[in-house]
Amino acid sequence: MDGVTADPGISLDELRLAARNHAMPLEALRWPITPVGLHYLLIHYDVPLVDPAAFQLEIGGAVGHPLALTLDDLRDRPAVEVAVTMECAGNGRALLDPRPVSQPWLTEAVGTARWRGVPLATLLEEASPATGAVEVVFSGLDRGVEGGVDQRYERSLPLGEALEAGCVLAYEMNGSPLPPQHGFPLRLVVPGWYGMTNVKWLASITLSEEPFTGYQVATGYRVRQTEDEDGRPVTRMRPRSLMVPPGIPDFLTRDRVVERTPVLLEGRAWSGRAPVVRVEVSQDGGETWADAELTRELHDRLAWVGWSFRWEPPAQGASILCCRATDETGETQPLEPEWNLGGYENNAVQRVPVVVR
Secondary structure (H helix, E strand, O other): OOOOOOOOOOOHHHHHHHHHOEOOOHHHHHOOOOOHHHOOEOOOOOOOOOOOOOOEEEEEEOEOOOEEEEHHHHHOOOOEEEEEEEEOOOOOHHHOOOOOOOOOOOOOOEEEEEEEEEEHHHHHHHHOEOOOOOEEEEEEEEEEEEOOEEEEEEEEEEHHHHHHOOOEEEEEEOOEEOOHHHOOOOEEEOOOEOHHHOOOOEEEEEEEOOOOOOHHHHOOOEEOOOOOOOOEEOOEOOOEEEEOOOOEEOOOOOOEEEOOOOEEEEEEEEOOOOOEEEEEEEOEOOOOOEEOEEEOOOOOOOOOEEEEEEEOOOOOEEEEEEEEEEEOOOOEOOOOOOOOOOOOOOOOOEEEEEEEO
16 A cells, blocks of 8 residues: 555564464364364453353343353253354454554464354243344453453344354364363354354343444444444455465475475365355466365355365476355455455465475
């Protein structure tokens, strides 16, 4: 952008964020279900210490029958298990120019886990929403200061979305109790929505007859070009495809080195709006494209799909490998990122530099 000074580099504040949070190594794309320790992680404030014996979920506000449920109460109810691909809304932020100052994600802020818990819709129906209820507010136990506002971490969903999106109040991840960093003892899981919607350490659910105006919805997580704009809210994940880096890495640059033999390129693709129906691969930086083969190992509608492509490397030299996804709505990843102030929803195609030897 014209008139912008050179990027000063990653600040100490951003390094502190990067040290607390972690991305999924791209080689972990080989697993359809991401091992817990490799799943991406973002913690807004602090990890709270929660006594499961004293824990209680409160459901109230504009309802006819308020509920107070212990962890045992929740576990005693009929459970569901869903495979959900979850991506941070800021994934790809560090690749923008100028770079928004925040958690400096490249492309690896993603993961897919199996979440087990109680369907949100059944609890909301049991609480009997009032006729005028329009939104559902989810409040976590984590607290902090953001934008000068002292707050609990809170997000909201329209009531219709909360009832119909397949949301789960999860107490297990990949067959084990939630680890502390992923929201023990209870978290919200919203299939298809960016990660900020999936409130961790969930303590209360409040139905409201007015639109929610809390910081994380009204101020944070909005796509805008300047601070003066209201912008639009960040909601569902845009289509994205990522590649397992082929060959072996250079330690510092992570550029890839491959032998001059056929290479099976593999990866995953997803979209929060509709299932992915096509993945294409380019070996010339996006000039030409060829279709990859899709593999649906997971049957949940919005979980990522696998893809593969047999690549014949050139005789010698450098190549730029790319991949891009298209979902059922016809939306395809752009070649170049679409800049915004918060660095959200950057789903530009991945570029993987490769040297053939």
